[in-house]
Amino acid sequence: MNEMSPTRSEREAKLEGMGCSRRRTEDARFIQGKGNYVDDLKLPGMLFGDFVRSPYAHARIKKIDVSKAAALPGVKAVLTANELKPVKLDWMPTLAGDVQAVLAGDKVLFQNQEVAFVIAEDRYIAADAVELVEVEYEDLPVLVDPFKAMDPKAPVLREDIKDKTEGAHGKRKHWNHIFTWEIGDKAGTDTALNSAEVKVKELISYQRVHPSPLETCACVASMDKVRGELTVWGTFQAPHVVRTVAALLSGITEQKIHVIAPDIGGGFGNKVGVYPGYVCAIVGSIVLGQPIKWVEDRMENLSATAFARDYHMTTELAATKDGRITGLKVHVLADHGAFDACADPSKWPAGFFNIVTGSYDIPVAHVAVDGVYTNKAPGGVAYRCSFRVTEAAYCIERAIDVLAKKLKMDPAELRLKNLIRAEQFPYKSALGWEYDSGNYHAALRKAMETVGYQKLREEQRQKREAFKRGETRELMGIGVSFFTEIVGAGPTKNCDILGIGMFDSCEIRVHPTGAVIARLGTKSQGQGHETTYGQIIATELGIPADSITVEEGNTDTAPYGLGTYGSRSTPVSGAATAMAARKIKAKAQKIAAHLLEVSENDLEWDIDGFRVKGLPERTKSMKEIAWAAYNNVPPGLEHGLEAVNYYDPPNMTYPFGAYICVCDVDADTGFTKIRRFYALDDCGTRINPMIIEGQVHGGLTEAFGIAMGQEIRYDETGNVMTASFMDYFMPTAVETPVWETDFTVTPSPHHPIGAKGVGESPNVGGVPAFSNAVNDAFAHLDIGHIQMPHDGWRTWMAAKQAGLHK
Numbered sequence: 013m014n015e016m017s018p019t020r021s022e023r024e025a026k027l028e029g030m031g032c033s034r035r036r037t038e039d040a041r042f043i044q045g046k047g048n049y050v051d052d053l054k055l056p057g058m059l060f061g062d063f064v065r066s067p068y069a070h071a072r073i074k075k076i077d078v079s080k081a082a083a084l085p086g087v088k089a090v091l092t093a094n095e096l097k098p099v100k101l102d103w104m105p106t107l108a109g110d111v112q113a114v115l116a117g118d119k120v121l122f123q124n125q126e127v128a129f130v131i132a133e134d135r136y137i138a139a140d141a142v143e144l145v146e147v148e149y150e151d152l153p154v155l156v157d158p159f160k161a162m163d164p165k166a167p168v169l170r171e172d173i174k175d176k177t178e179g180a181h182g183k184r185k186h187w188n189h190i191f192t193w194e195i196g197d198k199a200g201t202d203t204a205l206n207s208a209e210v211k212v213k214e215l216i217s218y219q220r221v222h223p224s225p226l227e228t229c230a231c232v233a234s235m236d237k238v239r240g241e242l243t244v245w246g247t248f249q250a251p252h253v254v255r256t257v258a259a260l261l262s263g264i265t266e267q268k269i270h271v272i273a274p275d276i277g278g279g280f281g282n283k284v285g286v287y288p289g290y291v292c293a294i295v296g297s298i299v300l301g302q303p304i305k306w307v308e309d310r311m312e313n314l315s316a317t318a319f320a321r322d323y324h325m326t327t328e329l330a331a332t333k334d335g336r337i338t339g340l341k342v343h344v345l346a347d348h349g350a351f352d353a354c355a356d357p358s359k360w361p362a363g364f365f366n367i368v369t370g371s372y373d374i375p376v377a378h379v380a381v382d383g384v385y386t387n388k389a390p391g392g393v394a395y396r397c398s399f400r401v402t403e404a405a406y407c408i409e410r411a412i413d414v415l416a417k418k419l420k421m422d423p424a425e426l427r428l429k430n431l432i433r434a435e436q437f438p439y440k441s442a443l444g445w446e447y448d449s450g451n452y453h454a455a456l457r458k459a460m461e462t463v464g465y466q467k468l469r470e471e472q473r474q475k476r477e478a479f480k481r482g483e484t485r486e487l488m489g490i491g492v493s494f495f496t497e498i499v500g501a502g503p504t505k506n507c508d509i510l511g512i513g514m515f516d517s518c519e520i521r522v523h524p525t526g527a528v529i530a531r532l533g534t535k536s537q538g539q540g541h542e543t544t545y546g547q548i549i550a551t552e553l554g555i556p557a558d559s560i561t562v563e564e565g566n567t568d569t570a571p572y573g574l575g576t577y578g579s580r581s582t583p584v585s586g587a588a589t590a591m592a593a594r595k596i597k598a599k600a601q602k603i604a605a606h607l608l609e610v611s612e613n614d615l616e617w618d619i620d621g622f623r624v625k626g627l628p629e630r631t632k633s634m635k636e637i638a639w640a641a642y643n644n645v646p647p648g649l650e651h652g653l654e655a656v657n658y659y660d661p662p663n664m665t666y667p668f669g670a671y672i673c674v675c676d677v678d679a680d681t682g683f684t685k686i687r688r689f690y691a692l693d694d695c696g697t698r699i700n701p702m703i704i705e706g707q708v709h710g711g712l713t714e715a716f717g718i719a720m721g722q723e724i725r726y727d728e729t730g731n732v733m734t735a736s737f738m739d740y741f742m743p744t745a746v747e748t749p750v751w752e753t754d755f756t757v758t759p760s761p762h763h764p765i766g767a768k769g770v771g772e773s774p775n776v777g778g779v780p781a782f783s784n785a786v787n788d789a790f791a792h793l794d795i796g797h798i799q800m801p802h803d804g805w806r807t808w809m810a811a812k813q814a815g816l817h818k
């Protein structure tokens with residue numbers, strides 16, 4: 013070797029592969045304002061669609077008169093349910109096995125429900141025409157409180173299914189009941205509770221919130237009547253699923269539908285489902301033969317598209333006097349709004365809520381979930397939720413603190429006592445999951461040491477004394493949370509969407525010069541996929557990441573995939589990427605052996621190519637092999653260097669983390685200052701540490717928003733009180749605390765590169781940490797569980813209830 017040739021570590025660094033904090037390639041266009049979002053699309057002859065929405069939460073539609081609107085110059089068409097009925101599109105199927113009105117026909121079921129769709133030459137004319145549509149309503153009794161949904165006298169909401177005793181998930185108990193989902197050992201759990209030395213029971217509510225991505229939902233539908241082809245650009249987290257649904261609904265054959273998700277300005281689960289806007293734009297375009305754009309405004313997004321949570325969890329824990337948990341029972345009342353449009357895998361009407369035993373070795377547990385209809389917007393699964401894992405983590409993490417208070421035990425100590433031990437992995441939980449790997453004690457101990465936990469407790473003790481003496485009006489709270497996530501849906505044996513198994517895919521082509529294009533079935537909404545998939549391929553194939561282009565979101569070019577949500581991209585498509593690369597590498601080895609005139613088995617991999625074992629100077633780089641793949645392949649081998657992999661994960665991945673939050677509550681204003689927030693995440697093998705940190709910062713900021721102020725609230729007549737950022741708390745840089753991040757690495761044993769997902773972890777673990785901190789500030793006082801969100805008013809009320817305002 014001459015002295016100019018690069019060292020091994022230089023060769024490795026040049027790849028910018030896994031483990032490298034490589035700068036995000038997509039940011040070059042984003043920070044220069046050169047992103048390409050749906051609303052940037054302008055097609056010749058493009059029209060604009062806008063909705064007439066219901067001011068009522070529950071009302072019968074007596075009459076719709078569109079004549080004035082239709083007569084307005086520039087208006088091309090006005091669609092109502094009557095126009096959609098002949099093509100059987102006035103209703104559409106939801107991902108949860110229910111149906112949803114595309115445009116309300118006989119009655120409306122929530123405020124701002126879609127009633128008519130006006131199509132005009134531009135957005136302004138459409139808005140004017142919306143005002144001219146006259147709808148006569150007869151208001152009906154409104155059901156807002158889910159606890160009253162199954163009263164014998166509750167109003168009938170869904171007249172279309174009121175006599176159906178069977179739903180998509182079994183028996184219905186009431187006209188407003190959707191499903192009961194039950195799992196675990198009921199008798200065993202009751203025995204554990206009845207014989208427990210110590211018991212706690214608490215109603216833990218997770219309020220309705222909304223992910224509100226920066227970019228609202230949008231689409232452009234364009235029907236080419238000559239070719240009989242439909243192209244739809246949209247804010248889709250799962251473009252292939254949208255194409256399949258569009259084919260099934262429209263009758264246009266699937267290959268003649270082109271679904272394209274361009275750049276997306278945040279999804280957070282809000283952009284998984286199919287909305288009336290998409291259907292109406294498509295129908296309009298088919299009818300008029302012109303492209304139609306539909307873009308929601310902020311109020312429409314906040315009040316009518318997929319909300320999150322609204323889970324009311326009655327939680328019971330049984331334990332011994334010295335703090336061993338012996339059983340867990342949870343009953344959930346789930347408010348799904350007017351239609352069950354939860355975006356869960358088909359067989360999981362309550363998502364993966366049965367991860368509610370959390371990170372603890374709980375011998376027996378039982379969960380029952382009742383879903384009900386109310387006069388609110390549909391949705392339920394969104395907002396970094398991992399299919400209801402957020403609710404589950406909040407439930408168990410609050411319950412642990414409630415139990416610690418009852419036992420007069422330190423909440424961290426109670427956790428250490430019950431956490432699943434490293435040697436128990438793979439761990440089979442009482443509610444049916446097999447946790448792949450973890451070292452929980454190491455993580456929690458590292459967190460406690462880093463923040464100086466014992467010292468903080470001592471400071472808190474002193475501060476409480478000082479409060480009693482009247483020297484301060486602040487209460488100090490320390491919130492601990494330990495969470496286990498379950499991401500990577502999922503094994504096709506138990507996870508599907510509309511019958512399509514939840515595998516995912518990657519296709520890689522190596523061009524003659526050694527440059528690569530990779531295409532995937534997932535779709536980034538800001539997570540940095542163009543950067544990180546390239547890093548996996550770089551390491552696997554020894555090709556610099558800068559020579560690799562990653563493309564997603566075009567159903568014509570990408571292999572079929574189920575999309576990005578549930579932090580599944582890394583666990584499923586990341587695995588598909590590694591596996592596709594390995595197919596290519598296996599072929600490359602054959603070509604290298606041919607070129608070096610040795611047997612395949614005489615070769616070994618070395619960073620960016622193959623070398624002959626024992627003769628390290630005899631090498632063929634991947635670049636050389638790529639060239640040879642197009643002109644000098646061994647006899648009998650096909651030309652080219654490409655592969656596709658459809659990966660069906662054998663299990664989910666189980667990332668975890670330990671979060672600690674320190675806050676100071678002002679007893680007189682209720683204002684809570686987050687003094688410190690430490691987040692340790694373990695997502696197995698780390699592909700890009702900088703991107704992981706970004707994901708954690710974003711997720712913690714959302715968790716802060718949820719825990720400290722966000723709530724989609726309705727008044728008793730079903731008016732949405734929080735349909736704008738004036739009323740719905742959106743944290744800015746001003747309010748957002750400083751985040752300290754940390755990590756441990758426990759690879760997933762079944763994932764090809766050992767990686768687990770991370771995108772939703774900070775929200776799952778963050779919310780209980782904040783809530784536990786605020787509750788902990790009051791833990792020495794005689795008040796019960798304080799509900800989220802912990803805004804100034806609620807916290808002030810808690811202080812008042814605790815007798816601190818005398």
Ligand code: MCN
Nearest residue numbers: 279280396538544577578579580581582699700769770771
């Ligand atoms: N990553 C990594 N190493 C790991 C795990 C992940 O470097 N061990 C990187 C990945 O390569 C990817 C990112 O972290 O670039 C997130 O990966 P993953 O955890 O697999 O999650 P997904 O890519 O599937 O993203 C979905 C997840 C979800 S469900 C929501 S909701 C959410 C979230 O991502 N929405 C987001 N983070 C978001 N971030 C942004 N900016 N915008 C959204 O809409």
Ligand code: CUM
Nearest residue numbers: 281396397577578
């Ligand atoms: Cu549940 S929000 Mo994400 O899965 O898109």
